[in-house]
Amino acid sequence: xQSPAYAALxxxxxxxxxxxxxxxxxxxxxxxxxxxxAAPRLEFSAGEAAPGAKWTLRGFTSNARYTxxxxxxxxxxxxxxxxxxxxxxxxxxxxxxxxxWWALAQDTRREILANAxxxxxxGSEYLPxxxxxxxxxxxxxxxxxFLTWFEFAPEHEPRFEQLVxxxxxxxxxxxxxxxxxxxxxxxxRRPADG
Amino acid sequence: xQSPAYAALxxxxxxxxxxxxxxxxxxxxxxxxxxxxAAPRLEFSAGEAAPGAKWTLRGFTSNARYTxxxxxxxxxxxxxxxxxxxxxxxxxxxxxxxxxWWALAQDTRREILANAxxxxxxGSEYLPxxxxxxxxxxxxxxxxxFLTWFEFAPEHEPRFEQLVxxxxxxxxxxxxxxxxxxxxxxxxRRPADG
Numbered sequence: 533x534q535s536p537a538y539a540a541l542x543x544x545x546x547x548x549x550x551x552x553x554x555x556x557x558x559x560x561x562x563x564x565x566x567x568x569x570a571a572p573r574l575e576f577s578a579g580e581a582a583p584g585a586k587w588t589l590r591g592f593t594s595n596a597r598y599t600x601x602x603x604x605x606x607x608x609x610x611x612x613x614x615x616x617x618x619x620x621x622x623x624x625x626x627x628x629x630x631x632x633w634w635a636l637a638q639d640t641r642r643e644i645l646a647n648a649x650x651x652x653x654x655g656s657e658y659l660p661x662x663x664x665x666x667x668x669x670x671x672x673x674x675x676x677x678f679l680t681w682f683e684f685a686p687e688h689e690p691r692f693e694q695l696v697x698x699x700x701x702x703x704x705x706x707x708x709x710x711x712x713x714x715x716x717x718x719x720x721r722r723p724a725d726g
Numbered sequence: 727x728q729s730p731a732y733a734a735l736x737x738x739x740x741x742x743x744x745x746x747x748x749x750x751x752x753x754x755x756x757x758x759x760x761x762x763x764a765a766p767r768l769e770f771s772a773g774e775a776a777p778g779a780k781w782t783l784r785g786f787t788s789n790a791r792y793t794x795x796x797x798x799x800x801x802x803x804x805x806x807x808x809x810x811x812x813x814x815x816x817x818x819x820x821x822x823x824x825x826x827w828w829a830l831a832q833d834t835r836r837e838i839l840a841n842a843x844x845x846x847x848x849g850s851e852y853l854p855x856x857x858x859x860x861x862x863x864x865x866x867x868x869x870x871x872f873l874t875w876f877e878f879a880p881e882h883e884p885r886f887e888q889l890v891x892x893x894x895x896x897x898x899x900x901x902x903x904x905x906x907x908x909x910x911x912x913x914x915r916r917p918a919d920g
Contacts, residue, residue, distance in 0.1 A: 540825065540828075540829075541867070542864055542865040542866075542867065543867070544867070592865050592866075594864075594865050595828045595829075596831065596832055597791070597832060598832050599831055599832055600831050600832060600833040600834075601831040601833060601834055603831070604831050631734060634734075634789045635734070635789075637790065637793055637794050637795040637797070637798050638790055638791060638792050638793055638794060638836075639794040639795060640794075640795055642832075668865065670736055670788075671736040671786045671788050671862065671865060672736075672786075673735070673736065673737070673738070
């Protein structure tokens, strides 16, 4: 068990809910559509899924799908690395978009996401306090299209809540058919768990 | 064994080279980088890989990554369905692009692929004679990034060769680190193969 660490190449990861894991699941909230079953803990693993989990979601990190050179430059000046010692609050937000979204051309999706909804700009406003890592999963035949992982310090929790509330009011979110918000806290493993 | 048939949702497919399969492998040509081992036949399967294959490449169909509304409209007027009875010549071209390509921003990749290289426009010139289906595989940790499948009638073979030759001279192809071209012919199964 360790915090997410991401390589330049696409890599597959598993989020497994059950009795084990570095994160304690504080809440599971169905924002839109069906929820996910509650469980005490969440385990993060590369490679194979953790055995014996109540449920597992998998996704892969990949290249940027919408971000422009200019946006990458803006994001680059506010680096928000994962696994910072003070970022003990986490969230995992699985999202599925509609068939209508996926049938749109690339420029239409970019127009809705970046221009009409300011998704990239809004996210960058909350850097470096709210770190994010996107995992793709639609192409794996999973029930969700994306798993977004958030990390932040306890004092930034109101900022995290503002960030996701703002995104949910955007035109892009009209295409979201299912969204579940898991809130987590990272707990050090006790030596007995060794 | 059947010809490719694609759904609206992403779906994973396997191309397996070995003793079996609907397609006879006419040639395996390393265009750039390492080749693939020769084999007599190629089998196409959804879901699970064909057992006992010499090698298997897998990829998934997905949403368009670069195509604009205007380009989709242009492509839409020249539909080129797969598995046409007279399209008995096939090609499978696995390609891997460099790390430098994947590190580029979306707008830079689009600029190189669509504007500087005219990839989409060149492909559409050869419709409906040369049907194409793209499969993505970089995100699966495969040795290639894309597997493009081509179908055409024997009399259109010179057009297919012109199409791929033109693409290989484009700026986009400077990012291609490995490319293998497999040429195939479809053979009806004999009743004994049942």
